[in-house]
Amino acid sequence: MQLLFLGTGAGMPSKQRNTTSTVLKLLEERGTFWMFDCGEATQHQILHTTLKPRKLEKLFITHLHGDHIYGLPGLLGSRSFLGGDEPLTIYGPTGLKNWIDVTLAVSKTHVKYPLTIIEIEEGTVFEDEQFIVEAKLLEHVMPCYGYSVKQKALAPELYIEKTDALGVPRGPLLRQLKEGNDVVLSNGTIVKSEEVTGEVREGFKVTILGDTKYCENSIQLSEKADIVVHEGTFDIETAELARLYGHSTIVDAAEVCQNAYAKNLVVNHISARFLSSDLSNMLTQVKHYPFPIYIAEDLAEYSFVNGLLTKCK
Amino acid sequence: MQLLFLGTGAGMPSKQRNTTSTVLKLLEERGTFWMFDCGEATQHQILHTTLKPRKLEKLFITHLHGDHIYGLPGLLGSRSFLGGDEPLTIYGPTGLKNWIDVTLAVSKTHVKYPLTIIEIEEGTVFEDEQFIVEAKLLEHVMPCYGYSVKQKALAPELYIEKTDALGVPRGPLLRQLKEGNDVVLSNGTIVKSEEVTGEVREGFKVTILGDTKYCENSIQLSEKADIVVHEGTFDIETAELARLYGHSTIVDAAEVCQNAYAKNLVVNHISARFLSSDLSNMLTQVKHYPFPIYIAEDLAEYSFVNGLLTKCK
Numbered sequence A, B: 001m002q003l004l005f006l007g008t009g010a011g012m013p014s015k016q017r018n019t020t021s022t023v024l025k026l027l028e029e030r031g032t033f034w035m036f037d038c039g040e041a042t043q044h045q046i047l048h049t050t051l052k053p054r055k056l057e058k059l060f061i062t063h064l065h066g067d068h069i070y071g072l073p074g075l076l077g078s079r080s081f082l083g084g085d086e087p088l089t090i091y092g093p094t095g096l097k098n099w100i101d102v103t104l105a106v107s108k109t110h111v112k113y114p115l116t117i118i119e120i121e122e123g124t125v126f127e128d129e130q131f132i133v134e135a136k137l138l139e140h141v142m143p144c145y146g147y148s149v150k151q152k153a154l155a156p157e158l159y160i161e162k163t164d165a166l167g168v169p170r171g172p173l174l175r176q177l178k179e180g181n182d183v184v185l186s187n188g189t190i191v192k193s194e195e196v197t198g199e200v201r202e203g204f205k206v207t208i209l210g211d212t213k214y215c216e217n218s219i220q221l222s223e224k225a226d227i228v229v230h231e232g233t234f235d236i237e238t239a240e241l242a243r244l245y246g247h248s249t250i251v252d253a254a255e256v257c258q259n260a261y262a263k264n265l266v267v268n269h270i271s272a273r274f275l276s277s278d279l280s281n282m283l284t285q286v287k288h289y290p291f292p293i294y295i296a297e298d299l300a301e302y303s304f305v306n307g308l309l310t311k312c313k
């Protein structure tokens, strides 16, 4: 799993930061990637990555401000043009479906893949054998959702040298054992799953929040998350503006993580008022928090391996 | 007057060419600029120019394909955010107004300037003392307009040393003379306008066409134009695709200019299949035409001075 930040700015594009889009790369886990928000020119940012639009499986929209959705129609059209024919599901607030429908219709964009648009409410918005995605409303100037993505526990490793030694034939019995069931061999021997498997491995949890003030639902969504992506439009010195416009400071973001016992924080949605040279000052404001804190840049990629988050690009 | 090409690609953005947007800079003439089409990330392209969004006075949309309109909502919002409070008028085909209204409403974008959206028909779509803009339907897979912009004849130069010598007082009489009217001085002397003025200067004519096959209306709009901007999505070798998708080859574009007695041709809307190295081959296909032909690149600027078009950036 990797997190790839396509756009990390707020409100309007600048030369340094595009409007918001964050990609959760699940290529190893399910051969696809998921996207959270899609500001204008997200498809342009993709041109600078190895992402293939046809591998976009799910798109979660936090809220309907332009800097989070205006790149959607272009990406939907290009995904079709580039040969994407696998289904795509979009999740987001009420009003999203009508806008997409009107926009694709007026521009005579006929996508060639099954497109499903789900207007969500709080709760579980997606679940399969691998993942569960929960949404909660945050506190912004319009309805805005945060999403937590929890990978389910991974099947334990099966020690094939042990099953061989016990005479378990290669075939369906191995799967039974891997899934935690004991089996009886044709000679009557009982083989217990726990004899031949390793430990159940915990899945990861990533929480990707939208535009919001510091709020309780952010904490709940972020509970014990491995990674929290939280907006930090402002800093301590501009905290007044954050309150005024329904946004957070980088300190608010850190407080959420602290109170949620989260393990890593990546801050995005940075106001264009902050230049690269201001970022170290922002990080100084949160240096006393006991977990790693990063300020994301456009096209930066973070890799989560063996419980550790590292910036790989 | 200058022509600035913000996006010169077709269908989808590429690293080389953004989707379509062409700017007619009228800073000397009226302190503003006009835009023709607004593909996604047009506002991003503007970041690489000296254009100020608040100086955008008129926006003409040729047709409603996504690669010509998906940049509109973002630009409208940013123009407001950046302090633009002067009126903006958008001209385009039926369906444009509803889409803009729905899009601004869903994203809670409240622009602070008077925004007028005019769904046009063929004919004169704008006229004032300086300019007249005419639109005609072209031949594409959906309704698509071309626009001609004709600058009206410029008031002749008034020779102030001559009026002084004839005893014309500085004041309103000078304006009368400049506008072609003869005047009577208080001492009864008649001063003829033609005695004290230079020649009437012709204004320029620029024709900016949308996506189209070779068609008669392109020729009519381009008649004796100083500059024609015509799409050349394809070349001779891919002419079959041009026919199929309602587009033109660079040769079609040159034929239009030839038959319209136009003076300069700039070709835009180039398919991403053509690399920079293919452009000289495309130009070779039209080298026998007796007028200058350019293939526009993103951010290229052409200046029209004393009847001559030159590439200045």
Ligand SMILES: [Zn+2]
Binding pocket: A010, A011, A020, A065, A067, A068, A211, A269
């Ligand atoms: Zn935002």
Ligand SMILES: [Zn+2]
Binding pocket: B010, B011, B020, B065, B067, B068, B211, B269
């Ligand atoms: Zn086009």
